[in-house]
Amino acid sequence: MKRWLPLSIIAATLAVAGCSKAPNGDTNTSTSSQVAKTTANEAYLALADDYFNHDLALNPISATYVGINDYNDQFGDQLTDKWLKQRHQLNKGFLAKAKKIDRSQLSQQLQLSYDMFVYNRNLDLVEETFPARMIPFNQFYSPLFSMAQLGSGGSFQPFETVEDYQNWLARLEGFISFLNRAEDRMREGIRSKVVLPRTLVERMIPQINAQLVQDPTESLFYAPIGQLPESFSDADKQRLTDAYQSFISEKLTPALLDLSVFLKDEYLPASRGSDGMWGLPNGKLWYQYLANRNTTTEMDVDDIHELGLSEVARILAEMDQVRQTVGFKGDMAAFFDYLSSDPQFFFDTPQQLIDGYMGLKDDINQVLPDYFDVMPKADYEVRAVEAFREKSAAGASYQSPAVDGSRPGIFYINTYNLRAQPKWGMTTLSLHEAAPGHHFQISIKQELTDIPQFQKFGGYTAFEEGWALYAEYLGVEMGLFEDPYQYFGKLSDEMLRAMRLVVDTGLHAKGWTREQAIQYMMDNSAMAETDITAEVERYMAIPGQALSYKVGQLKILELRAKAEQALGDKFDIKEFHSQVLLTGSLPMAVLEDKINYWIASKS
Incomplete structure (x- = not known):
């Protein structure tokens, strides 16, 4: 290029x-x-x-994700x-x-x-100084899931030509080699006592076992055969069908079975009893690094913990104001129980939930032009999380559009447990994951033409999640939270991000157990217990990532307040948003330098 x-x-x-x-x-x-x-x-x-x-x-799979197809037949030699x-x-x-x-x-x-x-x-x-290679995947970030999504025919891997289908089989060969290497690295981790918590290993085993099919046509990896283009010759169709069936039966399923046996017989008995990184050799230093990398700051984890406690207290006070506004007579614990259990707050079917988000999309789109001069060219659509990963997936997520414009962004909603998807949380979740949150920030970044490629396709969690949480805050100014229950939803999501500061640092730096973390979140939110459990186990799996949301949001709000105060009548909210979005994802210190330069140029 x-x-x-x-x-x-x-x-x-x-x-x-x-x-x-x-x-x-x-x-x-x-x-x-x-x-x-x-x-x-x-x-x-x-x-x-x-x-x-x-x-x-x-990293050939990364190439596929950014629309470069030169390596579509390769998995990579990682590890x-x-x-x-x-x-x-x-x-x-x-x-x-x-x-x-x-x-x-x-x-x-x-x-x-x-x-x-x-x-x-x-x-x-x-x-490189930390032994991440010894923990190559977990129940939350698994190459099994990412490969299944790539092979679904609805993701980044192309399935348009015979060569595309052959490339995918070759990539799956590389995936099997990776699984073998992963076992070797995990054995190295056993010897070095760098292993996952027992609870997470227990989650991984059934995820793999679910892919151990007797009939290859029932495998997730057989999905491309169900989408063979009509333009293929009968001979090619038959040859590819036979190749996929034999590959799944003779290579892929045995490899996954071997991994399952390894996890059950070798890895699980050696897994650790501690739920946080403090239980790993040099774990506290490693966690401090991950905290700094994810927040793009130099904040000490103890300071992050205290910030979280402060934010939780502030948000709880606002939640209590909502309780009083709607006239609820019980205390906050009773209010949480009411919001998480009363049938009026939940849909009866997954499709009703998806349709509700599509209606919200139209409402939000109407007010966006008042706050943004720049908007993404790509659209987004709302989809339910696929069945094969819904039990362990987050409540919602966003997948960026294809770089060439051939596929829109995807706002995924997990419909597995409708009681974990209350109606009062919909507005804030849509603002965060779709527009003007992740969909705006990521799509606009990919569409930029005057920055290096690594800026278009790389990113920083603090910036991206901080922006998405800022987008929730912006919804208040947009007039999208006039319903007090929807405003409670905004506070509930903000509370989740504040609790993450407390729980993530509690688990990894202060010796908290999984059960302590779950109880803390149940005491301070209306979230479903299944949702809380998945959240806590996510923090156990990917330490430090959860810290980025609130830290990033607070920095963006701080920079906006600084600009408003310095510029007075010269401050333009659309221009501020363009300054934040039009250079891609930035470390917090670099974003601060950019906003300071902008303020000086207008003063």
Whole structure:
């Protein structure tokens, strides 16, 4: 992929080069300076895209997700010593190359990009010092699920040509090799006492067993055969059908059975009794790293815990105001029970829930133009979470649209337990996952044309989840929470993010048990116990990720308040949102630098 210098940079360079004069009147000096800046910009863009291309070669599934089909037949050699060494050399080498570029000669926008690039390489090099390779997957993030989604025919993996179908079989061969490597790394983890909590292993075994089918046509991985294009010849259809059936029966199912036996007989007995990272060798330091990486801050985990306690108390007080507004006579515990059990707050069928979200989409779309100058070209649709993952999936999630525009974004709703999907939570969930939350931020980022590729397709959880939580807050200004029960839903979701600060740090830094974490969330929310249990086990599986939401939201709100105060009548909410969204996902410190620059430019 050749990288061309953005027109905006070329135009700006030509304009300055043609009109500016150095203080001594020497136009040659000014022109020389602009040539240096242009050269620096070109060098950095080439470097960033060179890294991106090398990284895709190491991570071929990532290439498929960003619409590059050169590696669709490969799974990748992750977990091998060779791959780990190549990743180290990639990060170390490109960090050294980046440091040879004079940052001061870059355009303002590319200075932000440069800071991100260097930040990422340093983080990746530190990450290598921790033994993540020994815990290659868990019940929440599983390659089994991601491969099943890719092979469904409705995701990023193309199934349009005979070669596409052959590529998928080849990728599945790589997946089987990965499963074998994963077992070896998990055995290494057993020897080093770097293993998952017992509860999570108990969740993983039935997930795998559910894929052990006797009839290959019942496998999730047989789905592409049910979608064979009519244009294929009868011979090709028969050949592919036979190939998929034999592969599932003779290779895939035995590999999954082997993994299931390994987990049950070897890994489960060696799994750890502690529910948090404090129970791992060097676990507290590892967790502090993950907390900093996910929040893109240097906050100490103890400070994050205290912030969470403070936010929980504040939100509880607002919830009590809602209780009084609707005239509920009982205490907060009774109010929580009422909201989580009264039939009026729940749909009777999954389709009613999906239809309700489609109606909300129309309502929200009507007010968006008052707050945004820029909107994504891609649309989104609402879908139920697939049956094969609904028992362990989150209540909702978002999948970005295809880069080429061939598929819209997807707002997934988990319809497995309708009592975990109250009507009063719908507005805030739609704002968060769809528009103007994840759908806006991620789709707009993918559609940008004047930033390096790694910015279009990379991201930071604190920015992305912080923006989505900010989008919930924005719903208040949009007038979408006039119903007090819907406003309670907004508070309930905000409470979830505040509790995460307490529970995640409690589990991993303060020795909390799974049961303590579950009880804390039950005491402070109206969430269904099944939902709470899945949440807590998610925090156990992916430490630190849950911290990013509230930390990111509070930083965006802080920067907005700062801009409003500094600019007064010059503050424009649409312009602020464009400043936040139009350079992709940023670390919090880089976003702060950008907003400060914008404020100064308008003052």
